[in-house]
Every structure is written in C-alpha cells, then in structure tokens.
Amino acid sequence: MFSANNVTCRFGARTAVDKVSFTLERPGFIGIIGRSGAGKSTLLRMINRLTDATSGEMLWEGRDILGLKGAEKRAWQGQCAMIFQQFNLVPRMDVASNVMHGLLNRRSTLATMFNLWPEADITRAIDILDRLGIAEQAPKRAEALSGGQQQRVAIARALMQDPKIILADEPIASLDPMNAQIVMDALRRIHDEDGRLVICNLHTLDTARRYCDRVIGMRDGRIVFDGSPEQLTTGVARDIYGADASFSEAATSTSIDRLDDAYAEQMLT
Numbered sequence: 001m002f003s004a005n006n007v008t009c010r011f012g013a014r015t016a017v018d019k020v021s022f023t024l025e026r027p028g029f030i031g032i033i034g035r036s037g038a039g040k041s042t043l044l045r046m047i048n049r050l051t052d053a054t055s056g057e058m059l060w061e062g063r064d065i066l067g068l069k070g071a072e073k074r075a076w077q078g079q080c081a082m083i084f085q086q087f088n089l090v091p092r093m094d095v096a097s098n099v100m101h102g103l104l105n106r107r108s109t110l111a112t113m114f115n116l117w118p119e120a121d122i123t124r125a126i127d128i129l130d131r132l133g134i135a136e137q138a139p140k141r142a143e144a145l146s147g148g149q150q151q152r153v154a155i156a157r158a159l160m161q162d163p164k165i166i167l168a169d170e171p172i173a174s175l176d177p178m179n180a181q182i183v184m185d186a187l188r189r190i191h192d193e194d195g196r197l198v199i200c201n202l203h204t205l206d207t208a209r210r211y212c213d214r215v216i217g218m219r220d221g222r223i224v225f226d227g228s229p230e231q232l233t234t235g236v237a238r239d240i241y242g243a244d245a246s247f248s249e250a251a252t253s254t255s256i257d258r259l260d261d262a263y264a265e266q267m268l269t
C-alpha cells in the first residue's frame with residue numbers, strides 16, 4: 001500500500017534523508033526512532049509533502065505522491081494528518097473550533113472567517129472529543145487545557161479530516177509520563193479500531209517497544225534497523241543511537257522509574 005524507494009532529501013550540502021527505502025503492506029503502527037538530527041522529522045514531512053524530496057519516489061496504492069501538485073497535492077495532504085510535538089492549536093480559540101479546523105481545506109474562507117460551522121460538523125467534533133475522553137472540554141479555550149489534553153485535541157483535529165494516515169512527530173516529547181501514556185494509548189486505539197496507518201517518531205525505546213508493530217531505526221539519514229519490537233535489542237539500539245558500550249537504555253526512557261535509575265547510574269560513575 002505504501003513504499004518509499006531511495007528517497008533522499010538534501011538541504012544545501014547536508015543530506016537529511018539518504019536513499020531511504022521501506023514498504024508497508026498493510027496499515028500498521030510504525031515507530032521511527034533515532035537520535036536528534038537522524039532525519040525522522042524530514043521523512044515524515046516528505047510523506048505529507050510539507051518538505052520536498054530531492055530524489056526518489058513514494059508510492060501510495062501505486063501512485064507517486066512526490067509528483068502531486070495543486071489540488072491533488074492538497075487532497076493528499078488531507079489524507080495524511082500531522083500531529084506535532086507542540087500541539088499547534090490556536091491557543092485562544094475554543095477546543096471544538098480547534099477540532100473543526102481539521103476541515104479547513106474543505107470549507108470556504110468566508111465561513112471560516114465568521115466561525116460558521118454546520119451543526120453536523122459540531123456534532124462530529126464533539127463525538128470525536130468524546131471518544132478521546134475530553135468532550136467536556138469542548139467550550140474551553142485550548143490554552144486552558146493541560147499538555148496531554150491539548151495533544152488529544154490535536155489528535156481529534158487530525159481525525160476530523162478522516163485521514164488514512166496519521167503522521168505523529170514526537171507526539172509525547174513535551175508530556176509527562178502519565179500524559180504520554182494516555183496520548184500513546186489514544187493513537188494505538190485509533191489504529192486498532194479504525195485501521196488507520198500510524199507512523200510515529202519517537203525518541204524513547206520503551207515506548208517504541210510497547211506500542212509499535214514495527215520499528216524503523218534511523219541514523220545519519222539512513223535506515224539502519226527495520227524490524228519487530230522484539231528484534232530491537234539493547235545492542236541494536238546502541239547502533240541506532242551511535243552510542244558506545246556505556247549506552248544506557250534508561251536514558252531514552254519515558255518512565256519515571258527508569259529515569260531515576262539513569263540518574264542513579266550517573267551519580268555512581
């Protein structure tokens with residue numbers, strides 16, 4: 001259903017993504033891991049055409065999405081919703097309107113300017129918020145919500161588009177462990193219940209192992225691992241992160257216990 005073939009992205013002399021190839025036969029829950037600068041964000045941004053690839057092809061159901069232009073490109077972007085680390089909500093706008101902004105591409109500018117939402121859209125937005133356990137927050141300003149709640153609003157906005165693919169770029173990097181778990185549970189449920197493909201950039205190994213069906217490891221723009229969570233051993237992780245023998249898994253963990261362990265380890269050495 002999806003394949004990337006020798007996809008490269010260069011920014012001047014820097015190669016952010018270097019001849020990346022992988023194939024997805026069915027809509028899975030895919031994690032992309034790697035240290036900062038490995039090319040994870042650039043890869044996601046090329047999939048939904050926020051960043052142009054320098055060369056290569058990406059096929060979705062046989063069609064090269066890298067060549068799409070104008071209305072076809074916008075239609076594709078409607079099919080793959082993006083979720084960001086910093087939520088990207090309109091802070092002073094109410095939660096329900098933020099969710100309905102997921103439909104922006106499909107509405108007239110005038111209707112958007114006057115905040116005129118059809119009843120059916122409002123009902124749908126509330127239903128989606130309800131599914132994510134935050135329907136009672138609908139009238140509040142987005143800025144009044146906790147980080148975890150704001151990220152769920154961002155997921156609701158993505159779902160409003162009814163996308164085939166959800167691209168999540170470090171969706172839990174700004175959250176505490178408890179909220180991180182709530183957000184990852186929500187993403188996993190969306191995949192399980194709706195059958196949407198989820199591709200999620202993660203910086204913690206334990207999260208990748210716990211939630212993903214398949215993990216892709218990137219280093220210096222290249223794919224250096226592509227396998228199941230079980231195959232993601234400490235040795236493999238060390239290669240992906242380019243670390244030496246002192247590499248501590250705990251340092252890439254979201255769990256409070258593991259972070260405490262890492263801290264204790266540091267204090268002892």
Ligand SMILES: Nc1ncnc2c1ncn2[C@@H]1O[C@H](COP(=O)(O)OP(=O)(O)OP(=O)(O)O)[C@@H](O)[C@H]1O
Pocket residue numbers: 011014015016017034035036037038039040041042043
């Ligand atoms: N718009 C840009 N212009 C120039 N260089 C860029 C641009 N975007 C990314 N890069 C560079 O490309 C490389 C890959 O960046 P990218 O953000 O994709 O990595 P990442 O794995 O997502 O890291 P992080 O987790 O820190 O975001 C980095 O060296 C980065 O500096």
